[in-house]
Structures are given as structure tokens and as C-alpha cells.
Amino acid sequence: xxxxxDHAVPAHGHAEAHHEESFLRKYVFSQDHKWIxxxxxFTALLFLLFGxxxxxxxxxALAFPGKPMPILGGWLFKAMGGxxxxxxxxxxxxxxxxxxxxxxxxxxxxGAFGNYVVPLQIGAxxxxxxxxxxxxYWLYFCGGVAMLGSFFLPxxxxxxxxxxxxxxxxxxPTGQTAWLVGMLFLIFSSLLGATNFLVTIIQLRAPGLTWxxxxxxxxxxxxxxxxLLLAFPALQAAGILQLMDRLAGTSFFLPSGLVVSxxxxxxxxxxxxxxWQHLFWFLAHPEVYVLILPAxxxxxxxxxxxxxxxxxxxxxxxYAVTFLxxxxxVVWAHHMFMTGMGTVMSTFFQTTTMIISIPSVIVxxxxxxxxxxxxxxxxxxxxxxxxxxxxxxxxxxxxLPLGLAPTDIHLHDTYYVIGHFHYVVAPGxxxxxxxxxxxWFPKLTGRRMNxxxxxxxxxxxxxxxxxxxxxxxxxxxxxxxxxxxDGGASYSHAREVAAHTNPFMSYAAWTLALAQIPFIINLxxxxxxxxxxxxNPWEATTLDWAATTSPPLGHGNFEQVPVVVRGPxxxxxxxxxxxxxxxxxxxxx
Amino acid sequence: MEIPxxxxxxxxxxxxxxxxxxxxxxxSEVMLFGSLFSAYILLRTGAPVWPHGxxxxxxxxxxxxxxxxxxxxxxxMVLSWASLRLKDFAKYRLYLGLTILAGLCFMVIKGFxxxxxxxxHHFPSTSTFFAVYFTLTGLHGLHVLGGMIINGYxxxxxxxxxxxxxxxxxxxxxxxxLYWHFVDLVWIFLFPTLYLL
Numbered sequence: 119x120x121x122x123x124d125h126a127v128p129a130h131g132h133a134e135a136h137h138e139e140s141f142l143r144k145y146v147f148s149q150d151h152k153w154i155x156x157x158x159x160f161t162a163l164l165f166l167l168f169g170x171x172x173x174x175x176x177x178x179a180l181a182f183p184g185k186p187m188p189i190l191g192g193w194l195f196k197a198m199g200g201x202x203x204x205x206x207x208x209x210x211x212x213x214x215x216x217x218x219x220x221x222x223x224x225x226x227x228x229g230a231f232g233n234y235v236v237p238l239q240i241g242a243x244x245x246x247x248x249x250x251x252x253x254x255y256w257l258y259f260c261g262g263v264a265m266l267g268s269f270f271l272p273x274x275x276x277x278x279x280x281x282x283x284x285x286x287x288x289x290x291p292t293g294q295t296a297w298l299v300g301m302l303f304l305i306f307s308s309l310l311g312a313t314n315f316l317v318t319i320i321q322l323r324a325p326g327l328t329w330x331x332x333x334x335x336x337x338x339x340x341x342x343x344x345x346l347l348l349a350f351p352a353l354q355a356a357g358i359l360q361l362m363d364r365l366a367g368t369s370f371f372l373p374s375g376l377v378v379s380x381x382x383x384x385x386x387x388x389x390x391x392x393x394w395q396h397l398f399w400f401l402a403h404p405e406v407y408v409l410i411l412p413a414x415x416x417x418x419x420x421x422x423x424x425x426x427x428x429x430x431x432x433x434x435x436x437y438a439v440t441f442l443x444x445x446x447x448v449v450w451a452h453h454m455f456m457t458g459m460g461t462v463m464s465t466f467f468q469t470t471t472m473i474i475s476i477p478s479v480i481v482x483x484x485x486x487x488x489x490x491x492x493x494x495x496x497x498x499x500x501x502x503x504x505x506x507x508x509x510x511x512x513x514x515x516x517x518l519p520l521g522l523a524p525t526d527i528h529l530h531d532t533y534y535v536i537g538h539f540h541y542v543v544a545p546g547x548x549x550x551x552x553x554x555x556x557x558w559f560p561k562l563t564g565r566r567m568n569x570x571x572x573x574x575x576x577x578x579x580x581x582x583x584x585x586x587x588x589x590x591x592x593x594x595x596x597x598x599x600x601x602x603x604d605g606g607a608s609y610s611h612a613r614e615v616a617a618h619t620n621p622f623m624s625y626a627a628w629t630l631a632l633a634q635i636p637f638i639i640n641l642x643x644x645x646x647x648x649x650x651x652x653x654n655p656w657e658a659t660t661l662d663w664a665a666t667t668s669p670p671l672g673h674g675n676f677e678q679v680p681v682v683v684r685g686p687x688x689x690x691x692x693x694x695x696x697x698x699x700x701x702x703x704x705x706x707x
Numbered sequence: 708m709e710i711p712x713x714x715x716x717x718x719x720x721x722x723x724x725x726x727x728x729x730x731x732x733x734x735s736e737v738m739l740f741g742s743l744f745s746a747y748i749l750l751r752t753g754a755p756v757w758p759h760g761x762x763x764x765x766x767x768x769x770x771x772x773x774x775x776x777x778x779x780x781x782x783x784m785v786l787s788w789a790s791l792r793l794k795d796f797a798k799y800r801l802y803l804g805l806t807i808l809a810g811l812c813f814m815v816i817k818g819f820x821x822x823x824x825x826x827x828h829h830f831p832s833t834s835t836f837f838a839v840y841f842t843l844t845g846l847h848g849l850h851v852l853g854g855m856i857i858n859g860y861x862x863x864x865x866x867x868x869x870x871x872x873x874x875x876x877x878x879x880x881x882x883x884x885l886y887w888h889f890v891d892l893v894w895i896f897l898f899p900t901l902y903l904l
Contacts (some may be wrong), residue, residue, distance in 0.1 A: 172718065243709065244710055247724070315729050316727075316731050322711060347735045355739055356742070362838065391755055393746055
């Protein structure tokens with residue numbers, strides 16, 4: 119197989135391995151893992167931007183309830199004089215969560231980074247099933263279209279929260295049906311994707327790349343794929359049952375004798391709203407780890423590379439994430455302490471929850487010790503990776519009181535919960551994603567992103583994002599409930615706290631949006647104008663940098679299948695001529 | 708560009724890619740039907756009374772026949788793969804054709820059962836029992852249909868591969884067979900759950 123240079127227009131019969139691919143085959147229905155990765159990445163970034171826009175609108179309603187919304191208000195809510203109606207706020211809330219999690223972060227973390235980097239890091243020519251890979255992307259795309267389209271349905275998009283709890287979701291307008299259909303598409307997509315990743319990692323590792331020589335990023339993706347494969351079917355089942363409730367008139371999730379707006383529902387009842395919660399959280403708790411594990415992987419790669427030291431405790435990290443993967447299947451009901459499921463159940467689930475915090479602590483500790491005594495390069499990817507550590511630590515530690523039933527009774531469904539999981543996912547995972555984008559951009563384009571713009575992106579972002587989420591923890595401790603469309607202004611217990619904090623947090627959110635502009639400029643500007651990078655600009659050891667050009671063009675990655683002879687992080691080996699020794703490089707004498 | 712281990716097994720795992728892929732996919736299917744069976748258990752234990760399938764007009768004889776039909780189809784599925792291993796393409800076509808016919812037979816009998824329910828005004832919305840019955844058998848029916856389409860493809864246009872790459876084609880039939888056996892297995896669980904218990 120030849121490394122084909124796509125910039126040159128090949129004459130007919132130019133290379134035996136190269137046959138002209140039509141534009142559609144190459145750029146739209148591509149089966150090349152690298153291009154599919156870029157497709158995933160671009161789509162996911164657009165969805166992240168869209169989900170962020172929804173949130174900025176919500177922040178207006180929270181900070182200035184009852185006031186006409188500038189810019190979009192006059193156009194969206196003409197009949198209301200520019201003031202956002204509560205039903206619309208509910209749509210924003212449900213769709214912000216859904217889009218950020220299922221259409222933004224997971225496709226970016228797994229679909230984009232996984233697709234682009236995993237085959238390169240394991241020395242494979244492509245994913246094991248290229249056609250399936252293409253299908254996954256297009257199913258994801260269809261799911262996204264269904265979700266976006268639902269805004270235009272009568273009654274608007276889904277508005278029962280991203281968790282879609284029945285009975286509310288069973289009786290919600292048509293948008294909920296579109297949400298379910300969209301979710302089923304996304305589930306099919308990630309099931310196919312997860313199968314593909316697992317087979318690729320198990321079957322297509324280069325010769326010599328044993329399990330304990332895999333880069334930690336690949337391990338993280340491996341465990342993530344198992345979670346997707348085995349947890350998502352529960353939501354698939356739940357989605358099918360809710361679709362039956364909504365379309366065929368069954369009562370899987372509807373209790374007997376339900377009265378809505380004074381009208382007795384015609385359904386027979388006999389169902390269980392709690393059944394949905396069990397099925398939903400059986401997916402959604404492993405899903406939390408689907409959000410965080412690829413971030414662990416990226417941060418590990420970036421930190422090890424920029425400390426120029428071997429990763430501390432590689433094996434413990436591998437065991438930790440594997441254990442974490444198993445445990446994530448038995449913690450789901452800590453989301454349900456308030457449902458009255460009983461003290462025995464609560465005790466069990468709070469115990470497992472305390473246990474599952476251990477592997478995360480191991481990961482953080484290992485990364486901190488890795489920093490110790492390193493001569494650290496503070497480039498943009500490293501800044502984002504370093505910021506991940508304290509941000510994820512705050513997110514993780516604030517989760518402990520939620521995992522204990524007695525404290526959860528006070529904190530449940532308050533802004534504390536929102537603050538907690540946003541610390542994990544926003545300055546945690548999303549910052550890790552940024553680190554990954556800055557880090558692998560030279561691999562994609564052959565050019566580096568601009569460092570100055572990168573720093574202008576980083577510093578305001580980290581300050582602004584903390585100004586949003588830190589006050590949420592306070593609000594929650596003071597008892598401000600989530601999902602109030604006026605932010606608590608009409609509730610006596612919340613009014614004062616809300617008035618003091620909400621405008622400040624909203625300004626921080628809009629500042630955060632402005633802070634993304636340098637990133638967007640940098641992303642497009644650097645494709646053509648960035649500093650040329652060469653094939654291994656970070657002087658990294660893993661195969662993605664070692665044996666391919668940057669960018670690796672054409673279908674097929676390696677000129678010769680690399681033979682791996684060492685572990686993934688041989689930085690600063692004593693006696694070596696350089697401070698990094700690539701995985702396929704034989705011992706220097 | 709060629710992907711390794713599409714046909715021959717990787718020495719250290721002993722599997723070719725598609726075989727590992729289908730096992731992983733079936734693992735997710737186990738979780739799907741497992742979730743639905745758990746839902747059934749939760750609803751049934753939570754209900755004050757739960758009717759026996761017989762009292763609801765479910766036909767045990769028809770379902771027994773259907774069970775036999777599916778088990779037989781699993782046997783013919785294996786025989787079709789074995790025929791390919793013995794390089795007997797004509798026998799392969801015969802056995803795979805029988806497998807598809809058995810699937811069709813299952814679906815027709817299921818269709819009779821469904822229409823009998825509808826005649827008695829038993830719909831998914833009638834009771835939680837029928838909600839479970841129609842959802843589970845319906846989803847299983849979709850899986851049977853999917854298997855028939857896949858097998859139909861390998862019986863017809865997909866069989867061209869036998870000429871160009873017989874080993875890979877044999878692998879494909881093995882993989883399709885694994886899926887088909889799983890679909891049968893689901894029914895083996897559904898039959899007692901819905902009709903006998």
C-alpha cells in the first residue's frame with residue numbers, strides 16, 4: 119500500500135494503489151477513518167456551538183427574567199414582545215443537554231479523536247470495518263437532523279429535560295417523539311462505532327504492540343467503547359418503550375389513574391415511571407464515563423509529551439480505567455436517591471459510588487506525579503491539559519456529597535448538581551478536547567495552530583468558565599432549584615441568591631462565548647497560514663507521529679507496517695541521543 | 708489498501724474481524740433484550756395481578772409450531788455453512804433457501820396470531836400484558852425480518868463472492884449464522900415468558 123499524495127493530480131495509471139475517487143466518495147461518503155474523523159469533528163464542533171448558543175439564551179432568561187431578549191428575541195418571540203416564554207425555556211434546557219452530550223462531546227471525543235487517532239496510534243491501515251464507520255457517521259448525522267428539525271414541529275422540541283422523565287415526557291408535544299427517533303439513530307450510530315473500535319483495537323494492532331504497550335489514549339477509547347456497547351442498549355430499550363407509549367398508547371411508564379390538567383388520561387395505566395429512570399440511568403451513568411475517559415486519554419498524551427518524562431504508573435492507570443469501566447455499571451441509582459427506592463438500595467449504590475471515585479483519584483494522582491520534576495513545555499495544548507486537572511478535581515470532589523444519600527437529599531435537583539457535572543464536562547472534558555485539537559492539529563494539516571491566539575483563547579476561557587460554574591455551587595447550597603425559567607426570581611427562598619449571582623454568571627457566559635472567537639479564527643487561519651510543522655512537531659513517541667507524514671493523506675496510513683519494540687512513553691531514556699525514543703525505534707547503541 | 712484479518716484469523720486472538728464484530732454486536736443485543744426482559748419483570752412484579760398468556764387468548768400450539776420452525780431453521784443455517792466448507796455450493800443454496808423459508812413461515816404464523824389478537828380487539832394499548840407481548844414479539848419479528856433480508860442477500864446477489872473469494876464468503880455465512888442463532892435464542896426465551904409463565 120502506498121502513501122498517496124493527494125495534492126498532486128495523478129495522471130491516469132499513476133499508482134497501482136491509487137484509483138481516482140469521486141468527490142462524493144472522497145469527501146462525503148468517505149470510508150477513510152481520517153476523513154470520517156474530520157467529518158465527526160467538524161459536525162460535533164458545530165453542534166457544540168449550537169448547544170452553547172441555546173445556553174446563552176437561557177442565561178438571558180435566568181439573569182433578566184421578563185425582559186425582552188436582545189438580538190434574537192424580537193425575531194423568535196415576536197408575539198411575546200421579545201420575552202422568552204417558559205415553554206421555550208424548557209425546550210432550551212432539554213435540547214442544550216441532549217445536544218451537548220449526545221451530539222457534541224461524545225461524537226467529538228469518540229467519533230473524531232477516536233477515529234482519527236486510534237488507527238494511527240496502533241499502526242493500522244484503517245478501522246476494521248470502513249463501510250460501517252461511514253454508516254456510523256451518517257446515522258449520527260441523521261440523528262442530529264431529527265433533533266434540530268424537532269424545533270420546527272408544532273409545540274417545539276423536546277422539553278422534558280435531557281433525561282426525558284415520564285410521565286411528563288409521555289404526554290409532551292410531538293417534539294419528544296422526534297427526540298426519541300433522533301436518540302435511536304444516535305444509539306445505532308454509537309453501537310456500530312463501538313463495535314468497530316473494539317474490533318480495530320483487538321485485531322489491528324501492529325506487530326509488537328502488545329496490550330501493555332498501547333498508548334493510554336487507546337486504552338481509554340477501548341474502555342469507552344465497551345461502555346457504549348453495553349450501556350446504550352438500555353436506553354435503546356427505554357426509547358422503544360417510550361415510543362410505544364407515545365404512538366401505540368401503551369402504559370409502560372404511566373401509572374394508573376393519571377390526571378393531566380383535570381382530564382383523566384385514557385391509558386390503562388399499570389406502568390412505572392421509575393422503570394424509565396432505571397433504564398435511563400443504566401445508560402447515562404456509564405455515559406458520564408464515556409464523556410470523561412477519552413478526556414483522560416488526551417490529557418495523558420499531552421501531559422506526558424510536554425513533561426518529557428515517562429508517564430508515572432502506566433499500569434495502575436490501565437487497571438484503574440478498566441476497573442472504572444466495570445464499576446460504572448453498578449452505580450446508576452445514585453441518581454435516584456429521592457425516588458423512595460428504599461434505604462437498602464440507597465446504601466448499596468452509595469457504597470459503589472464511593473468505590474468508583476477511587477480510580478479517578480488514581481488517574482489524577484498519576485498525572486500529577488508525572489509533572490513532578492519535569493521540564494514542562496507550557497504550550498497551548500499543555501495549558502488546557504493542565505487546567506483539566508484542577509477543574510476535573512473540583513468536578514469530581516463536588517460529586518461526593520451527591521453520591522451520599524443523606525447529603526443528596528438537600529442538594530438534589532439544585533444548581534449544585536448543575537455546577538458539579540458542568541465542572542466535570544465543561545472545563546473538564548471540553549478543555550481536554552481543546553488540548554487534543556491543538557495537539558493533533560499539526561497531524562491533520564501539517565501546520566501548527568497559532569500559540570498567541572491559543573493563549574488568548576485559554577486564559578479568558580478558564581477565568582470565565584469558573585465565574586459561571588463556581589457560583590452555581592453556592593446557589594445550590596442555598597437551595598436554588600434547577601429548571602426554573604426565571605432563575606428563581608418568583609420563589610421567595612431563591613429570589614435573593616438568584617438576583618445576586620445570576621447576572622454576573624450570565625455576563626461570564628457571554629464572555630466565554632467571546633473567548634471562543636480567537637479559537638475559531640485560529641482554527642481556520644492555521645489550516646493555510648499556520649507554521650509548518652513537519653511530521654513530528656511535538657517530538658512524541660507514539661506511532662501516530664512516528665511512522666506517518668503529517669498530514670497522512672490518502673487511504674492507508676503507513677508506508678510500511680511499523681514494528682513496535684517498546685512502550686508508549688519512552689521520554690528522556692538514559693543514554694539515548696534524543697529526549698524521546700519512538701515506539702518503533704530499535705535500541706540505540 | 709487492505710485491512711488485515713478480514714479472512715484469515717489473527718494468530719493471537721484466533722478470530723477474523725467480522726466474527727469478533729458479530730459477537731460484540733450480539734453482546735449489545737443481549738443488553739437490549741436483557742433490558743426489555745428486566746422491564747417486563749419489574750412491571751410484572753409491580754402489578755397487583757398479572758394474567759396468564761393462555762387466559763389472554765395466546766395460542767400455545769401455534770407458538771410451539773413456531774418454536775419448532777425456528778429451531779429447524781437454525782439447523783439448516785448450520786448445514787448451509789457446513790456445505791460451503793465442503794465446497795458444495797448447490798447444497799448451500801438449498802439449505803440457506805430453506806432457512807429463509809422457515810423464517811417466512813415463522814412470520815406468517817406470527818401474522819395469523821397478530822390478526823387474531825386484533826380481531827378480539829386486543830391492541831398494545833389494551834393492557835400492560837399486551838403492551839409487553841406486542842413490543843417484545845414485534846421487536847423480535849423485526850430481527851427475524853432483518854435476518855431474512857441478510858440471508859436473502861447472501862442467497863441471491865451476495866453469492867457472487869463465492870466465485871471471487873470463497874473463503875471470505877464462507878466466513879460471511881458463518882457470521883450471518885451467528886446472528887440467526889441469536890434471533891432463535893431470543894425466541895426460546897420469549898416463548899415460555901409470554902405463553903407459558
